[in-house]
Amino acid sequence: MIFRQLFDSTSSTYTYLLADEQSGEALLIDPVFVQMQRDLALIEELGLTLRLAVDTHAHADHVTAAWLLRRETGCDIASARVIGAEHVTLPLDDEQIFGVQGVALRAIATAGHTNGCMSYITADQGMVFTGDTLMIRGCGRSDFQEGSAQRLYESISRRLFSLPDSCVVYPAHDYQGRNVSSIGEEKQFNARVGAGANETDFVEYMHAMKLPHPKLIDEAVPANLRSGAPEQEELPPRPRWGDIRLTYAGIPEIDEEWLEQHLDSVTVLDVRLPEEVRDYPLAQALVDVHIPLGELRERLSEVPRDKPVVALCRSGRRSALAVSMLQEAGHEQVASLSRGLRGMLQDG
Structure with a gap:
């Protein structure tokens, strides 16, 4: 399998490219609106065909590129059915198997950060893409978009921590320059839910954080509920003087x-x-x-x-x-x- 971890420095977002070497079919997890040209350039240079754009949840800090990618390539768009986002062609349910030829993922509902969070696990349970549910030594906040600290604790402790310790964790964001972890590491060292923390430990921690309102939530969430489609066809600027x-x-x-x-x-x-x-x-x-x-x-x-x-x-x-x-x-x-x-x- 071809695998690449891409990064948007403005929103500290990781985008993941997974593709099958034989079929050349590819999918992107958590693509970023302003990075669409970068992602398509990589896909073209690797000789791949984009078939699927997948979001782990309706992000509050950036706008997804899913709609743009479908507009450019005709790829399908996937996200949790419970989100109800527009333009989605593959609504995902808990335990649903999906992907592209040669790359299969299992979707598991991991609500708590938002009501519609999903994590995606490779068929061999060697990799899990956790969105904002489980992050490296932390987790997503639970105080907006129908978030719940109790549900987040359950999603992490019962669903994600049931994966093999060797399963590699790839989150949607990291703000400290860290790029990868594992289930075993997070079970032992996660600052909020690791080292045997129980539900009371976790919920009290999350309630005491009192974080500021996300700066882009009022713009990003409505846009992401449209799968990133602009309200007035406001597309990323492109050079007009030539076929660049x-x-x-x-x-x-x-x-x-x-x-x-x-x-x-x-x-x-x-x-x-x-x-x-x-x-x-x-x-x-x-x-x-x-x-x-x-x-x-x-x-x-x-x-x-x-x-x-x-x-x-x-x-x-x-x-x-x-x-x-x-x-x-x-x-x-x-x-x-x-x-x-x-x-x-x-x-x-």
Whole structure:
């Protein structure tokens, strides 16, 4: 199985990619609205097909990307039936088996943080995705969205702690930079429910916390009850000057076919060495400015700002760094030629 743990630093949210190597089918758990392009870039680079977007609950601190992902890929959307979220195509019940070809998950109801929390367990019980029910050395709060400290204690102690000690715990959030734990660790060391804490210990702890109201709850929860669908088609901004593809590394790229058709509307920046330029004289018909990458930081003022800039090199690797330098210098409309001159000359 292909597995990746992704992170959104703004909301401290973990998104999980699970996929079958043979079928290429993939699912995402707890995708984040503003990270949709990143997630799709990774899926494309790994040669996968997204079939399912899954939420563990209606988050209060960020908006899910489920609706966006369905809009872009046609994937199904899954979340607990009890949530009643719009646009869900696969409502989940307790103990339901679901997933994609080659990757099966079992949904278990783990209410308490919210009424609609679910955790997802792999078929071999080797991994569990706990949402905000069980976190690393902690748990989700229980004072909003029909939360209940008593139900949360039961969900953790009876349902999650019944899994094998070796089962790896992957939460939806962590605010301290921790990324993984295990059932055995949390049973022993969890600050709220571990080391033999009983229901009274836990409930009194949770009631005494008196946490501030989540800052985004009034925006995030209504949006998540629509599976992330904007009320007025307010989609994440995308560059409009060209057919831009954002890589998983975060580099905006453009392909050679688009460049060839729009040479008059962009500035083409060649960042190869002078000797490389001499080796490929035909490529100079495309180029407006030649500045070797090693000199670019000192010569940024020579790059025009009246048009979008497409940086190129032999393979697309150096031009990717050139794009980062240009962005740092305030160039907003910039992209790297995705496969470099090598791809363009091979196709030609």
